[in-house]
Amino acid sequence: MSLLPSGAYRPPADRWGTFTRLAARLPEGCVAVVDRTVARLHPALIPALKARAPRAIIQLVGGERAKSLASLEKVLANGVNLPRSGTLVAVGGGTVGDVATVAAHLLKRGVRLVQVPTTLLAAVDSSLGGKGAVDLTVRGRVVKNPAGVFHYAEEGWLCQDLFATLSPQQIREGSIEAWKMVATLDAGLFKRYVRAPPTMEKLVRDARRLKESVCARDPYELTGLRRVLNFGHTFGHVLESLSSFQLSHGDAVGLGMLMALDVGRHLGATPGLVAAEVEAALQQGPGVLDRAHAARLLRRASQRDVVALLNADKKAGARGELRMVLLTALGATDVRDVASATWRELWPAWTEGVRP
Ligand SMILES: NC(=O)c1ccc[n+]([C@@H]2O[C@H](COP(=O)([O-])OP(=O)(O)OC[C@H]3O[C@@H](n4cnc5c(N)ncnc54)[C@H](O)[C@@H]3O)[C@@H](O)[C@H]2O)c1
Ligand SMILES: [Zn+2]
Structure with a gap:
């Protein structure tokens, strides 16, 4: 006891x-x-x-x-x-x-x-x-x-x-969150996943081990260490809201990860090869949705709507800068303040559904 x-x-x-x-x-x-x-x-x-x-x-x-x-x-x-x-x-x-x-x-x-x-x-x-x-x-x-x-x-x-009774979509949603942990926390495992997709049991064991390793170091979310788990969630939450929650959380996070890779690449924080490798892996592994899905949702909104959603999500600072988790290498992240001008420059490509 x-x-x-x-x-x-x-x-x-x-x-x-x-x-x-x-x-x-x-x-x-x-x-x-x-x-x-x-x-x-x-x-x-x-x-x-x-x-x-x-x-x-x-x-x-x-x-x-x-x-x-x-x-x-x-x-x-x-x-x-x-x-x-x-x-x-x-x-x-x-x-x-x-x-x-x-x-x-x-x-x-x-x-x-x-x-x-x-x-x-x-x-x-x-x-x-x-x-x-x-x-x-x-x-x-x-x-x-x-x-x-x-x-x-x-x-x-x-x-x-x-x-056994989960639908392919429910499996995709969970897999995307699991791949998020692997891409941000364990480069070696990520490479192995790309070579041979994991079984569901392995995916669950690995993701639980990785999440637990983060929580063990910051069990009550006091140090900011757990922020790595928010990779893909900044714009993921925006897409979820713009769809009036018709887009599932996991699918929104998948698209949000692609957008975080774009932001990282644009700022020189995420190497181009890493961004391309992770995007391809998310397509072939868990099956992230096509960028066209994000584009359709973003076209419904103005940049002002997006700012309002980011503010409501407490992700934006006083000058509209975003505190975002960016991938700096496979298995490594950094939290950066991203000026709103950065994502505004990516907006045309995002609303066309193409990689900026
Ligand atoms: N506490 C945390 O750290 C944390 C982290 C991430 C998400 N969340 C929360 O988790 C919730 C989303 O979780 P979820 O996606 O599991 O949603 P959920 O609990 O709504 O389940 C989704 C649907 O799947 C059905 N379902 C459950 N098990 C099933 C099974 N074995 N076979 C067939 N259908 C099944 C449910 O009835 C439901 O309709 C959100 O509210 C989110 O805020 C919490
Ligand atoms: Zn999530």
Whole structure:
């Protein structure tokens, strides 16, 4: 038994296996939060949880709407009888994982959390690193993640049987975030990926190891070290917003990475050969969308709209300069303040859908 309070940083214990086999180890009397779609697609899941005499099984409809105060309250209400040494199990994608993380943090000032990511994005990204949050509606507008916590899971269960029902698009979204970590953090691994594409299991293991290595050095996001994980997110978030969230986060980040490579090349921070190699790898590996997708969205907007979105995202400084993660070599990044004139020069090519 650890002397650290539940939710404090500790290296995560990853367990691989089928859900049924891993669930057999659950302590009795846990509370489980389960994505309803996952429960429907995997009929053995709920019986495996029920066999452990849980206090409650709460099913949430996965998707951004699950990250509401209403679902948080539902989880908390079902968890009031959980002792401080009790366990909350989150089975779902990033949305169910995020709301369950907040609930685990609040219940009895912190109970044990087991994350069972069921999307690839959750497996490689959101179920690691301790962050959880819910969205708020402020003056009629949904604001993403303003109410959040750090609460580290004690275990991550990687159940490949649950990934079998993911669509090619869901796999692409998660793969893009995983390739992001490899391109920015591990040059040798990146080269190996280009030579031979990894299996899904290897992709998940590698991405989790890389994200964990970053989080271990900055578990509560105090030093700025975790910023490397934002590669591709500056313009990725702009594209997500311009599409009214029709473009998925992973696909937006993929295109955002191409734009970050353009910015880096334009400033002389990213060598041309590196940018070309990473762009080709993102096309052949996870399958980043064509630049035409970004162009169609950017053509809908003015540069002023983009500035407003960058400001809302707190990515722009007082003079409109952007704090961006740029790739300086394979596996290496630098955070630079980028003047708005820089991306404005790239705008014509971006809106035509060609590489500047
Ligand atoms: N906490 C963090 O550090 C962090 C990091 C990145 C993203 N996030 C958050 O994660 C969320 C996105 O995560 P997501 O992409 O997993 O979204 P999600 O939870 O909405 O899942 C996407 C869809 O996939 C379905 N689904 C889940 N597992 C499935 C399976 N095995 N088979 C078939 N369908 C399945 C869900 O029902 C949902 O409709 C966002 O809210 C984002 O803010 C958090
Ligand atoms: Zn992301």
